[in-house]
Amino acid sequence: MVEQRESVDRAVNEVRHEFDLLRVDGLSKSFGGVRAVQQVSFSVKRGEIVGLIGPNGAGKTTAFNMITGLEVADAGTIYFDRSYITDLSANQIVRRGLARTFQNIRLLDELSVLDNVKIAYHYHFRYRMMDAMLRLPRFFREEREITRKSMQFLRLFDLADVADEAAESLPYGKRRKLEIARALATEGQLLLLDEPAAGMNPRETEELVEMIRRINREFSVSILLIEHDMRLVMSLCGRIIVMDHGAVIAEGTPAEIRNDPRVIEAYLGARREDGA
């Protein structure tokens, strides 16, 4: 009986969220008694650029980690592209078309820039270990295709000339770009960017905004991003979700958010606590 109820619930949810690319319901997570995320619900529609903002420690990155399967949620459900992905592991979720970048840039440092993008095609390759070891035609065919596509992305991000250099040798701005290129190369439908502009100078941030817009338009990829740079968020995002102390406290257009007393309170309160 209960199982049947659940499956009916699930079906109903699927219908209801037909137009949401990502739908998060009642997501919660605690770490040793500290409630990092509690009862968080929000959605991202196809083609949207959504901002996720909030003071430090609001639980934004933890929410990202649960959505991408790197951390297991204590409670709540996640639907992506109309299917239930709450219990899937990180590598399965990427396959569904949901890729991410990290706050503290996670590149494969000793590998070449090109290989860093090629890893994004990991789940596309079909050849067998024997094809690779014996260099059979199938291997060449697929590898050529992967290299071609990867180089396309590198050109798009102005990284083609450093394709053979080790990723660790790149300057900070290019490392950020490379990580975004890698996430985009998974050819997913939704990109989760965790503080993409952190540590960038104004000119680089400007470029980044342009790039994100382009990705959104040309590749019809939806974007959910965590960011502290309010100018960037306000100019880029059509909709903003605000979190504080692990919960969603507001949601709306940039204009609405700017004038929301709860948001102002959360930010000013946080600032007062910081002593700034």
Added chain:
Amino acid sequence: MDLFLYYLVEGICNGAVIALIALGYTLVYGIIKLINFAHGEFYMVGAYAGFAMYAVVPSSVPVWLTILLLLLVAGIAGAIIAIITERIAYKPIRDSSRLVALLTAIGVSFFLQNLFKFVNSGNRLAFGGAVAEVTQFSVRIFGTGFYLSKFVFILVTVLLMVWLWYLVAATRFGRSMRAVSQDLDAARLMGIDVDKTIMMTFALGGFFAGVAGMMVGAIKQIDPMMGFMPGLIAFVAAVIGGIGSVPGAVIGGFLIGILQTMVVWLGLRLGYAEAANAYKEVAVFLLLIVVLVVRPQGILGRAERIKV
């Protein structure tokens, strides 16, 4: 039944020695996260130092005083070799990768073994004279004969553990040690002399290992490879107890000591004495794998959360 008692007591005695060695692994790992593979060699050096000392102690000295002196000398020798090793081999690579540190430790272990092979030209040594006679004393309890020396193992181990507990809990050194193991950089900022604390930790571990080496050397033979297996077994004990945890090392040591003799006892009971004797070490490593799979952090260890 009396055989069971005999093997149980035997296991506790062996466990005491294993625990004593395991403490060194756990103290060092707790403080700098290094698996000090050369620790078994500190034990070996202790045995050799005791043997050398025995040659110069005049036979007019009462035997209990001689033994006390030998244990002390062995401990100090273990501490000195530990300090030298730390200063020359480990300190320069403290900021390198874990793999480099591990391989250096293994290299040091290999070097010390071969150094003693070179000095001793591979001969096995055994204590003679009064010490050898004393180790043969046995007492009868409940109709079973026990070597008195085995009880000395327990006595010495318990005394040293009480001393360690006092050191860690109630002294400045103990506080520094705990601070460094919590957060090395923060401890340095708080004005703790990190280098000295690490050195003292090595010395303490070396002292315990040296004493253990002397005790075992007195009842068995002394050779350059004698530290290898006991070192490995004690290391396993430290991991099973929860590496980095002092009470864990003690529990792990006794657990393994008893496990080994119980395997032998069971073999005797079931009529596979030879096989049981042969597989008592296999049992230890099997236990290790089972514990690691079921509870990777060991019995008393704390689990780490991986930060994304």
Added chain:
Amino acid sequence: MSYYLDILGNIGIFMILAMSLNVICGMTGLLQLGHAGFFALGAYSAGLVSIYWQLPGLGMVNFIPGALAAMLVASLFAVLIGVPCLRLRGDYLAIATLGFGEIVRLSLQNLYFPAPPALLERGVERIGGATGISLPVNAQYGSWWFIWIFVIITYVLLVNLKRSAIGRAFLAIREDEIAARAMGVNLPYYKSLSFVLSAAFAGLAGALYAHKQLTLHPGDFGLLRTIEVLLMVVLGGLGSFSGAALAALLLIGTREALGQIPYIGPNRELFFALLLILMIRFVPNGLFGLKEFDGVARQLARRFKRAREDEPHG
């Protein structure tokens, strides 16, 4: 002359061992201290196949079933031990595999097999234990070139693997497990695959060793053997098969050369240990880093070109 050819054969076996360990330790970045266990399983499997089941008149073809058995047995044990243990991180995995290696060695020390008919006739009832096992004399395929054929095959197969999506997945795990997962790499699967592959080639090295030495002692497969091979991997550069092979040549060569020097010769292990500590200290990133021969050659060529350009003209 035959002494040098014998060493050449040994070097070949160690090259395969070092390359096989490089799969798990170098490429995938998982510290494995039980490698000698897989080497031993391979050697004993091939040895037993050869003792019980020699096809007369086939000569070297008899090597094939033994080698296959060796690789299969090593792989099976790798699956058995890898599935539970590969969840462990860092030092803990190292310790668990160390435990496995010791279990294999200690078990072989106490394991007996029924003697083959030829020995039964002479009144020997069982073989094995601490004295080890002996292969029939006509099973010696230990010529250096025979071993080196397998060195080349191993090198080509593994370097090809490294430069494929599978190799990239291994390297991604080593560089950053979380990034690897976020890019779709199935960690348990690829860790196990790497572990099994590594064991299989260690098994092959074992088979070659068995047919070269003919007598196998459990004592030859202790922790020290693993450490020796690990040193080759580190000295060569973690992840570089060329480096691992070259380091095997250098280390074995150095040890044999030390043996030739008066006074040092009898105590060469002592100097060897000292050398190891110094090498780890001063070449911690290995000779080749992650590169293979071609990568190093290209780098040298570039440096050479730059040096020539920098030279003042006229």
